[in-house]
Amino acid sequence: MRPILLKxxxxxxxxxxxxxxxxxxxxxAKDHHPTLWYADTGNRVGTYIGHNGAVWTADITxxxxxxxxxxxxxxxxxxxxxxxxxxxxxxxxxxVRAVSFAIGDEKMLITTDPFMGVNAAIHIVxxxxxxxxxxxxxxxxxxxxxxxxxxxxxVAWGALNETFLTAGEDGVLRVWxxxxxxVLHEARDAHKGKPIQHLELSADKTHAIxxxxxxxxxxxxxxNLELLKTYVADRPVNAAIISPIxxxxxxxxxxxxxxxxxxxxxxxxxxxxxxxxxxxxEIGGIRGHFGPINALAFCPxxxxxxxxxxxxxxxxxxxxxxxxxxx
Amino acid sequence: xxxxxxxxxxxxEDDEISLADSDDMGVDDDAAFALPPTKIEIDPSxxxxxxxxxxxxxxxxxxxSIKRVKVHKVSKTVTKEMLERxxxxxxxxxxxxxTGDESMTAVSLEEIFLERxxxxxKSELEKANDPLKAMASSQTSLLVCRICGKKGDHWTTKCPYxxxxxxxxxxxxxxxxxxxxxxxxxxxxxPPSRRAGxxxxxxxxxxxxxxxxxxxxxxxxxxxxxxxxxxxxRPFGPVTRIYVAFNRETGESRGFAFVNFVNRxxxxxxxxxLDGFGYDNLILRVEWSAPREERR
Numbered sequence: 001m002r003p004i005l006l007k008x009x010x011x012x013x014x015x016x017x018x019x020x021x022x023x024x025x026x027x028x029a030k031d032h033h034p035t036l037w038y039a040d041t042g043n044r045v046g047t048y049i050g051h052n053g054a055v056w057t058a059d060i061t062x063x064x065x066x067x068x069x070x071x072x073x074x075x076x077x078x079x080x081x082x083x084x085x086x087x088x089x090x091x092x093x094x095x096v097r098a099v100s101f102a103i104g105d106e107k108m109l110i111t112t113d114p115f116m117g118v119n120a121a122i123h124i125v126x127x128x129x130x131x132x133x134x135x136x137x138x139x140x141x142x143x144x145x146x147x148x149x150x151x152x153x154x155v156a157w158g159a160l161n162e163t164f165l166t167a168g169e170d171g172v173l174r175v176w177x178x179x180x181x182x183v184l185h186e187a188r189d190a191h192k193g194k195p196i197q198h199l200e201l202s203a204d205k206t207h208a209i210x211x212x213x214x215x216x217x218x219x220x221x222x223x224n225l226e227l228l229k230t231y232v233a234d235r236p237v238n239a240a241i242i243s244p245i246x247x248x249x250x251x252x253x254x255x256x257x258x259x260x261x262x263x264x265x266x267x268x269x270x271x272x273x274x275x276x277x278x279x280x281x282e283i284g285g286i287r288g289h290f291g292p293i294n295a296l297a298f299c300p301x302x303x304x305x306x307x308x309x310x311x312x313x314x315x316x317x318x319x320x321x322x323x324x325x326x327x
Numbered sequence: 328x329x330x331x332x333x334x335x336x337x338x339x340e341d342d343e344i345s346l347a348d349s350d351d352m353g354v355d356d357d358a359a360f361a362l363p364p365t366k367i368e369i370d371p372s373x374x375x376x377x378x379x380x381x382x383x384x385x386x387x388x389x390x391x392s393i394k395r396v397k398v399h400k401v402s403k404t405v406t407k408e409m410l411e412r413x414x415x416x417x418x419x420x421x422x423x424x425x426t427g428d429e430s431m432t433a434v435s436l437e438e439i440f441l442e443r444x445x446x447x448x449k450s451e452l453e454k455a456n457d458p459l460k461a462m463a464s465s466q467t468s469l470l471v472c473r474i475c476g477k478k479g480d481h482w483t484t485k486c487p488y489x490x491x492x493x494x495x496x497x498x499x500x501x502x503x504x505x506x507x508x509x510x511x512x513x514x515x516x517x518p519p520s521r522r523a524g525x526x527x528x529x530x531x532x533x534x535x536x537x538x539x540x541x542x543x544x545x546x547x548x549x550x551x552x553x554x555x556x557x558x559x560x561r562p563f564g565p566v567t568r569i570y571v572a573f574n575r576e577t578g579e580s581r582g583f584a585f586v587n588f589v590n591r592x593x594x595x596x597x598x599x600x601l602d603g604f605g606y607d608n609l610i611l612r613v614e615w616s617a618p619r620e621e622r623r
Contacts, residue, residue, distance in 0.1 A: 001438070001439050001440070001441070002435045002436075002437075002439065003434075003435045003439055004432060004433070004434055004435070005432065005434070005435055006431065007430070007431050007432070007433065008420075021406065021409055023405070023409045023412060023413075024412065033419065033420065035419075035421075037432075038413070041432070042432040042434075043432055044421045044429055044431045044432065045418070046415075046417050046418035046419040046421045046422065047418070047419030047420040047421060048419060049419050064408065064412070082415045082418075083416075084418035271442075274441070281444075283443065283444060284441045284442050284444050285441075285442050286440075286441055286442070287439060287442065288435070288439055315435070317439075322440065322441045323441050
């Protein structure tokens, strides 16, 4: 397998998102320009110019027409995917950390970081079908005061848009009620208090995978947060994804960026690790990055995945028969 | 709606044979006239198309070139929307470049393999067959490491602190925090060479490790890579290092390699099995590597 290297970013990658059809990839990095690529060839389609800070997150609507990005410049922007034109900006007083479109793309969740004495918060906004009617009005804000400690790194809608899940720096996984804004369930000791870097739901929204700096990734029931599986790695885990077609998961991570210069790249454990989802055992690894992996995303067809590293590269892996022959 | 978009990939093999010396095709003023016509043959069983062409070089010599082409057709189903997206105009920073002009995308020069994790059942099987291990588990009092003094955990030869002990030091943890002794103050950075357990000749220990349980494999074919050797030697036991010798100028393999095993027994088994083993049409020679002599 010869991975395709995407060299468009000048700073560490933060987030990668495929569209629903699996033909486009959006990469976010600490430079200010989220970038759109073709998933098969890796050719760059364009960059979204307008943010003035590190871009932490992105999400694409089901019809692949609208892109939402959240940035440390305290704004969340909506873009036309094909032309790179920003048509709406949600302005906050705190950096935006995570965004997520609801099923049906009529609502969107935005989380903002704790900043200047204000705690982390979750905002719900409405996305209108007609772009001319789109406003920057915020429907509802759920404050994390007294509940959340630290940043909320990821947010994801639960089944039927009735709940949403959050995970963050305090290492606690929570299920919230969208209507009341109350916490329904929480897994306090999900990751021994270590930050959860990534949270993602399976395609059918029945279970969620978390990746944490406590060197594990775990799968929880998305409704009652019952711990189902634990994948033990030998490195802090920054990202974990579930294969849409096989009983596999992929983790990526690596030692802290701070410790990178004092160890060799081999000792840094910058490879993506494939684990068996059910048996929790390691199947293999794919090397390539020379910095910790910050982001992973599976193509919806399950035949390729993309990783993004602290080294500023994204790599598209079109998996070959050595992967598909694994029993 | 789905429409099929066929993609064509082809492999070409060029094979040039000079016919300049043959009598029936001597150099002629009207050379092109004498050239046999281009022949195209298609093998129906394999689908390989063979094109035989004749041409005249600038110096007047005639050349027959045979081109073998195999066409793989990969059809992919795309939706109308996806096809439309394929033709999007570039925007943002990408708008300055024409299609294919950018150097933002590159295909990895290095072939990346899925490196399989060591399979658990195999090692368990080995454990069961290993009489030493069996003894270790049944008679724990018998097993005392002479280096670190730990009971029932490992044999002296397999002590993880072996290298440290050779330098006359106790393993870290057995004599208080290592950093204090080496000076440099509490909390300060202590370079690895100044840390406890790395007093003298750390370069020597590097060399020793390199030569430990090192197996020399020779008569390798030119296109043998580390990955191939990994597959070949991994079944015998854990391997710490594989080094394939390459010629620095030409980049060609020099036909030999070194494989280091964690355990000497594994190395011996590999030698017993693989010495004289047929690999890539060549007969391998596998032996313990001689300690490296001082370089002249």
